Amino acid sequence: MSDTPPDTAADAPKGELTLRTLAMPRDVNTNGDIFGGWVLSQMDMAAGIVASARARGRVATVAIDAMQFIRPVKVGDVLCIYVEIARIGRTSMGLQIEAWVLRRGQSGREKVTTGLFTFVAIDENGRPRPVPAA
């Protein structure tokens, strides 16, 4: 049996669940909420996992666009990062990332942050290389 509550079609996360982690007290800002930068770094990590698998090798983040911090993340929330490859270019890839939380002691999940991450496939010298055919 799954430990994740069912979603309706309208509010279901889009993409592949790539990373799950726990929001800890060390990551709070002065409001007592979790730093946006911590959430962003988890999204970058998840996007990098998918981009690297698709590119079959090294990748680098070249741009982060359209970041939307929709709801705060709280200590004790389980952060779930979903990744969808939205675009494959010659050497670059666009990945649509959604961060959702399972709130401590509550059922259901909430979308907290979204963003579009662009990664470039790079060679051993850090120069762009073509993304291989799927």
Ligand SMILES: CC(C)(COP(=O)(O)OP(=O)(O)OC[C@H]1O[C@@H](n2cnc3c(N)ncnc32)[C@H](O)[C@@H]1OP(=O)(O)O)[C@@H](O)C(=O)NCCC(=O)NCCS
């Ligand atoms: C990634 C990097 C190797 C790209 O080198 P570059 O000389 O800019 O390469 P190019 O101009 O040939 O662009 C490569 C691809 O990235 C895309 N790209 C470059 N800048 C972009 C931007 N700001 N937004 C979206 N796409 C971008 C280009 O359109 C191109 O895509 P395509 O081949 O699919 O058409 C270089 O910018 C770099 O090393 N950046 C630092 C990466 C890094 O350290 N990331 C971690 C941040 S701490």
